Amino acid sequence: MCPQNRKIQFIKKFLFLSIVFLGFINATTIDKKIGTNNKVTFPKFIDYNIPYLQKNFVGFKEALAFKESQGKYTVVNTLGYLGKYQFGRTTLHRFNIYNTQAFLRNPELQEKAFVALCKVNKWILRKDILRSVGKTINGIKITESGILAAAHLSGAGNVKKFLRSNGSIRFSDAYGASIQSYLKKFGGYDVSNIEADRNATI
Template identity: 35%
Template sequence: MSKTFEDFLTALAQKESSRRYDIENYSGYLGKYQVGEYALIDAGYYLHDGTGARKNAEGKYVDNDWIGHWTGRKGVKSKVDFLSAPEAQEDAIRHHVANLWKQIKALHLDLYEGTTVNGIVITKSGMIGGAHLKGVGGLKSYLKSAGRNIPKDGNGTSIEHYVSTFGGYDIESILKEACGATDNAENHRAMTTVGQSRSKTKLAKKHVGNGGNAQHYVVRPGDTLSRISRMHNLSVAEILTVNPSITDRNRIAVGQKLVIPSDKTASHSYGKTPYAPASHPQVGSTPRQPWWGETFVGGFRKKWN
């Protein structure tokens, strides 16, 4: 039986607080999962108080002074309320996990899944565990350095220890559910009116047509709409017209599938297939990119001189 998301939370809580809801550590992290200000800001419980890091009694810099305002979500209006509210803490950790995963995807760190760093197979749950300890920035430093950079928290616990300890849990369903709900909310806010959305969809159908007069392109690391449009002999406006889901021309995600009108597509086949991963399991700098002196052809790595 696979280890579930609930198993992941149980293990995380045991590691962080011995599953105590009422605990606050010397750095100001709160509750069963030891969350800080930024986690609760993202989860909708706390408002940014505008203060930076300060020294605690032991001379260590901490960000969690909790002198700002609480939003009142789930009746939590103070630090004391939060420490005595199990329901709020369970809600907050789920939002925190979803937000961490969105940040991981935004930095394309999800592409490291399945690679090996210092003998550790990188998994979604392991990345969440590492980001919970040292933030997504710490996770980025660790992965992009191929494990040469190993950030540690104030207690000397390494991000590598968390990536390993919390790896291998099946958290796919909760990530899809949580991130999907967040994505839908953001897409809804991005649309100025329902009428505009419907108009864009009708216009897209008109340009693509019903006879399959289009192809698809999967966004790769380093791609921009300008680059993709030049690759297919199109304008950015033409691509936006048939992809009404794009609300910000400067924000496209690796792995996102775009519709490309085929009537003006250039004759070369560059970029028509999804970005294939290299067969080498150990990361260098960025995964799923050709090694120097190699290129991908039909999903296989080939040498070129």
């Protein structure tokens, strides 16, 4: 083979190897890019500290309010129950509240009325709380917050009957909500900051 032909063959081999090498480099780069783009990223955890997600009294009252009225202060239901916590007029009279329209426009008054009612119910049910908390009735673990929620639904007297009959005397409101469902749904909140007070006022 003449020197010129050898030179041509060498150039061809060089070009071929160069093309193969460049192709390999490009393929590796693409794989790396794809690998980078396909990485799974997780959102950073941010503790927003939302009050109604906590198991304290604020969490309790906000959860109960959402069940009663979706947390809306101006709601009046078909039976005439009023506000964020769906108070009956008789209950409001207990706290010397007679102007229901003014009550609906006053969020602060509604919050104070709810706390006062919890205090009164806790006093009425104080013996039943001592006797029943920790027990299981009809598959439901009885807690203080569950008892207070059930009293808000049905009145303290009906909760007494339920607890003292070991769950055989039951109560449901006109919409089908029951003492049992409230005992279960609102159990486990820390409501120890609410003091039993027979004469609680606003």
